[in-house]
Amino acid sequence: MEFGPHLILASLEGAVTAAILSLTAIGLSIVFGVMRVVNVAHGEFFMLGAVFAWYISQFLGTHPALGFVAAILIAPLLVGTLAAGLDRLILQRIDYNPERTIVATIGILYILQQGTLMTFGPDARPVAPPFNQVIAIPWFEFTDAGFEIYWPWGLGITSYKLFIIFAAAVVLAGVWLLMTRTKFGLIMRATQQDRETAQAFGVPVDKVFAYVFGLGAALAAVGAVLVVPVQQAHYLMGFDPLLLSFIVVIIGGLGSLPGTVIAAVLIGMTDGIISVFFSPTLAKIIATLAVAMVLVFRPRGLMGK
């Protein structure tokens, strides 16, 4: 493929990756920012979102669009409730001790993964996209006959992939409004800045933590529901989003929402472009190297305080 169409295609693919990644990473970032909890099970909440989306859409068995709408409303809610329950049941009992939370969330990771395997089986499950038109993009070349417009293979995107980018932007805007314009956001930020003072002012910190943990997991699930018509739901799919989310959150600055979004776009786009031009393995190598560089030269991350 020629350079021009290749670059456009790479950017479009990168934008889709970035959109999903920013949703997943922002969930991880909120949990870390407010609760100081390193949630190793985050990728499994992503996976659960995808598997629930498949289950809901095939359970309803109606038009794909209806199934998808139901999935995007119900799956994140279920995953969020489950996560909030796990917070109350496990994390609260170990008092959010940093080392123990890591071990506990690793335990949750395996329980969720193997539980999904035992309940829903080992197969990859497809979800039909609510709509899916291929939008071809023309390109031009100069041949002996002069300027010519043609339609290269593969230069295009589907309407559904455009919708992913749009929907992720809407959800992110919603999270930003929630954090900056609502009372719940104010309480979350107060808890983030100084947990004990917030408690002294009557903020029910335990409850806030459960909500925040649920919200973080639900955001991962939203990302998963959006991506599952493009990929497929599978019990082992949680690893890549977990790794990339950690990379994004570290580069962006732990707990910083704008930093997370910037890093997600950066990593998503470079991942897309390097994957298309060179190889997906090289893209992962470069992303991991970037983390090492950030940790050495700017341990706070891009926007960390």
Add this chain to the structure above:
Amino acid sequence: MTERKIDRDTKISRRTMLGTLGAAAGLAGSTSVLPGVARMAHAQGSGPIKLGFQVHRTGIGSAYGRWYERVATAAVDRINASGGINGREVEMIAEDDGTDPRRGAEVLERFSSLHNTDAVFGPLFSHVVIGSAPRAGELKMPYFVVSEGHHVASGILNRYTLQPGITDVKSQVISMAPFIADNVGKKVTMIYPDFAFGHDHRDFFSEAIAAQGGEVIQKIAIPPTETSFTKYFPSIPRETEVVYHVMVGPAVLTFVREMGEFFGGRGPALFGFIDSLEAVDITSPGLEFLDGSYFWEGMARHAQPDQTPHEDAYRAAVGVDAKGASVDDPRDVSTYAHMFGVWETLAVMKAGMEASGYQGPDDRTALIEAVEGMTDMPLSDDHPQGDKVFNGKTHQVFGHQNITQLKNGTLERVHRTSIEDTFYEDEVDYTSQSF
């Protein structure tokens, strides 16, 4: 603030500790007794013949594993219904290897030391076979693989590993190349999974198409665990006439769908190994672009007008309808092109055990020699895919290959190779190796 509970949680009383230790010791004692009992039953040459089934129940091979297990169960039922092997009932013991080479080797050890099986059969994925076969050789356990890989006939494995139920990639692709060059196109881009099985495709097809005056102009390797594929397709050169695709793993449906979206109806011709679509409903939304494209199939998924009575019986026995899906659930599509290999492997194991008068584990080498002595395997209920020729030196079977074309949602056979089309020079003589 976060440290105050540590004491309470980590304190274990002496009584609890002693209790736990006692229970653990009891458990250890009881398990060490069991294998002894099992060995005695076998020394007498009585009781059931135990066949270990190494199955990909989980991991990237799980769709194949599910169907391999159904076929194995049906085949063992059939053998038992006709009186078992040498008058003894056959007991199948299935162990999941997680489609993982390390676990594959562990499973073989369990078969040998825990279950004391007479022989082991069943794995498909080439990295699992290559990872497990050396252990089978060390344990002196006959290991009947159903994997298509060229690793058996290439000579890298050992005398205990045989592939009598399914043909290997090398023979498949050399018999496909003339058809592709004559009917589909000569400038080929290959897309294949990045592990041993895919590398067999890459190496042998490149040679075979060059012999037909064609050329592989681009090779695209994709990790079998990949979930998103669009990023690989731009490396397909514009002058490509045929895309040769073969993909495995949990995301094959995504692979094909994204390929359709990528070409958007404007792409080159397609020749695929049905592996890219095994266990996938070929009429799924997004796959319409496949209409008119060609597929290699070991056994044609959709019932053909000239289907033999042997295949009728096989389809009924394994519970598959004329469209290749489960008779209980039409959405549950089988891995029809490959799974006959399990059926035929078990038939060969039975024939080998009967020819050698197999009594117990001491006769394992006699079983291998009996199978090595086999040559012609005629079309029958034992070999519903078609007649075959077994090469005892290379431990590999050879058979007919099918090419189907998708027309209005149905895979119609357009070519069936002869067995001779699939032959190549021997690369090893396992019979010259000692046991």
